[in-house]
Structures are given as structure tokens and as C-alpha cells.
Amino acid sequence: MSKISFIFPVYNEEESLHALFTEMQKLIERLPNDEVELVFIDDGSADRTYMMLTALGHEYPFVKMVSFSRNFGQQIALTAGLDYASGDAIIVMDADLQDPPNVALELISKWREGYAVVYAKRRTRHQEEVFLRKIVAHLYYRLLNALSDIPIPTDTGDFRLLDRKVVDGLKLCREHSRYIRGLTSFVGFTQTSVLYDRHNRFAGQSKYTLLKLFKLALDGIMSFSVKPLKVISYIGFFISLFSFLGATYITLKRIFFQQYTVPGFTLTIILLSFFSGMQILILGIIGEYIGRIYIEAQNRPLYLIKHKINFPDT
Structure with missing residues (x-):
């Protein structure tokens, strides 16, 4: 039995x-x-x-x-x-x-x-x-x-x-x-x-409200993967690479062709907003992992x- x-x-x-x-x-x-x-x-x-x-x-x-x-x-x-x-x-x-x-x-x-x-x-x-x-x-x-x-x-x-x-x-x-x-x-x-x-x-x-379902989904991803942190690294690398290539291109134009870029206010604001938002998102993901470490360290029942x-x- x-x-x-x-x-x-x-x-x-x-x-x-x-x-x-x-x-x-x-x-x-x-x-x-x-x-x-x-x-x-x-x-x-x-x-x-x-x-x-x-x-x-x-x-x-x-x-x-x-x-x-x-x-x-x-x-x-x-x-x-x-x-x-x-x-x-x-x-x-x-x-x-x-x-x-x-x-x-x-x-x-x-x-x-x-x-x-x-x-x-x-x-x-x-x-x-x-x-x-x-x-x-x-x-x-x-x-x-x-x-x-x-x-x-x-x-x-x-x-x-x-x-x-x-x-x-x-x-x-x-x-x-x-x-x-x-x-x-x-x-x-x-x-x-x-x-x-x-x-x-x-x-x-x-x-199960939508907020609770979102938290459960987040727990599922954060508890069983560090890939979001790896994605952050990849994003940071490509943004840095893009910025380096852009700076190199502008510098070469100035040296060899005496061409100066005309500052564009709208483009500057768009790029600034985009990269600021990206930084906040990245900090949020890292913060989620750090917050979970903090909760575990408290060792409450x-x-x-x-x-x-x-x-x-x-």
C-alpha cells in the first residue's frame, strides 16, 4: 500500500x-x-x-x-x-x-x-x-x-x-x-x-494578478539563468564599439578632409535619451540580482x- x-x-x-x-x-x-x-x-x-x-x-x-x-x-x-x-x-x-x-x-x-x-x-x-x-x-x-x-x-x-x-x-x-x-x-x-x-x-x-504573474515570471528567469547579465555585457561591448568607430570616422574626416560635423540638437537628444534609458535598464537588471543576494543574506524563515x-x- x-x-x-x-x-x-x-x-x-x-x-x-x-x-x-x-x-x-x-x-x-x-x-x-x-x-x-x-x-x-x-x-x-x-x-x-x-x-x-x-x-x-x-x-x-x-x-x-x-x-x-x-x-x-x-x-x-x-x-x-x-x-x-x-x-x-x-x-x-x-x-x-x-x-x-x-x-x-x-x-x-x-x-x-x-x-x-x-x-x-x-x-x-x-x-x-x-x-x-x-x-x-x-x-x-x-x-x-x-x-x-x-x-x-x-x-x-x-x-x-x-x-x-x-x-x-x-x-x-x-x-x-x-x-x-x-x-x-x-x-x-x-x-x-x-x-x-x-x-x-x-x-x-x-x-494571481498581473503583477503577481510578472513577479513569478521574473523569478523563473532570474533564478535559473545569468544570461541577462551576459546580454548586458554584449550590449555594453557593441555600444562601446559603435561609439569608437563613430569617433574614429569623425576624427579621420577632420584630419584628412577638413570636414567638421554640424551639431544636430534633435539627434543628440534622441541618442542621449536612448543611452540613458539603456543605462537605467542595465542598472535595473543588475539591481534585481543584487537585491536577491541581499534577501538571501538576511536568511529569514x-x-x-x-x-x-x-x-x-x-
Whole structure:
């Protein structure tokens, strides 16, 4: 008999919890030979999520909860779930039912074949998703793989199955700017995927704003590549080369042809603005890397726990 852990990071999901738990009960009935635990990470919810999970935990011993002292973010919530899940296989899912629970059976089947990581790869995205967001997501994954030193599967979210040895490897990675999708690729082991159709949210609105999505994308690029710094070096080299050639050309015209350049105010302003903007951009990229070093040097805990339910030490 194997133990299967399901991890659900939740933030203000009171409208979805009842339907999610009903679907998970149906799924558990289809795993009669396995022990199952549901690990909910309450990421500082401000609605009734905490109370509903507390009630479920008191009624069902296999329902476990870790509640944060405040909102630490989805990637940190996933990290806490991996820290506290005790299964031989751990499945990460969204709590809004966009990840169909029945797909977990396909993930488990692949795991039993011997794969250590099984991604749920989107065949289609849900209809409510904005077209522009779909295009941006498509381009982002291609850009990430072009810049990353480690191949990261495209069109996959956090919905995946991880073997215990993979989770043990992930638990050794304690950086603060976390990108679980990239870290999973970093850990390695045998990996595969299954295709599925992503559903619409059961209720409520997505907690991932455009700003949060941008930060997650930035974490993905900055955490797994130093190529932006190399690009800066290339840009600096070509700008310097261009300036040197231009200065040489003007000097030779003055010496051999007695030609003097007429100063152009508009051109000067345009070039000044362009190179000033380039300098600010370059400093911003360097600043991002330095800022991440500063955060890591502080060595603060990734999260703080307010309450736990149905764990041995509670």
C-alpha cells in the first residue's frame, strides 16, 4: 500500500472548498488500496477558509492544515506543503478545481510505471482566460527556456506528481525567490507528462494578478539563468564599439578632409535619451540580482505558522 499526499495552497477559497472536498472524496474512493492525506496550506486567508478547513480537519483525520501567520505567497505555500506532506507520492493541485481531480489517477498510473515526476500538461486552457494572457504565457515559456540553463517543460503549471525522493531533493533548496516549476527540473530524475484540459474556476476570481504573474515570471528567469547579465555585457561591448568607430570616422574626416560635423540638437537628444534609458535598464537588471543576494543574506524563515491541524506534533 502506498501513501498519496495531495497539496492544496489556498487563499480566500471559501467558495470552492466544499465542492473541492466532495470531488476529492470521490477520488479517494477510487484509491481503495492507498492511504490518502489532503494537506491544505492556508496562506493567510481573510475569509472563512481557515474556519472551514478547521471544521473538516476535526471531522476527517486525513484532512490536514498548516495555517500561515500572514500571506507569504503561493510558491511559499507550495514549499510548506512539500515540507509537511508525508506521502510516497505527492500531488500538487489548485484548490479552485481548474485542475480536475480525476487527472490525478493518470499521474499516479505513470508514477507506478516508475516515473519520479509526472507533469499535467495543458492540452487546452480554459475558455475564460484572456486571449492576450494566453499569448503572453506561450511566449514566456519559450523565452524562459531560451534563457534558462535547465530545460523547463512548457505549458505546465504547478499541477504535478512528485516522488518522495524528488520532494526530499526540493526540501534542500531553501532560496526565498522560489520557482517550484524550475526547481523540479533542477532536481532531475525521470520525468514525463500527461495531457489534460484545464477547466474554468469553480467560483471566485483568480488570486494571481498581473503583477503577481510578472513577479513569478521574473523569478523563473532570474533564478535559473545569468544570461541577462551576459546580454548586458554584449550590449555594453557593441555600444562601446559603435561609439569608437563613430569617433574614429569623425576624427579621420577632420584630419584628412577638413570636414567638421554640424551639431544636430534633435539627434543628440534622441541618442542621449536612448543611452540613458539603456543605462537605467542595465542598472535595473543588475539591481534585481543584487537585491536577491541581499534577501538571501538576511536568511529569514520562508514562512511562519499560526496553527496546524492533524499533524503528529499538534
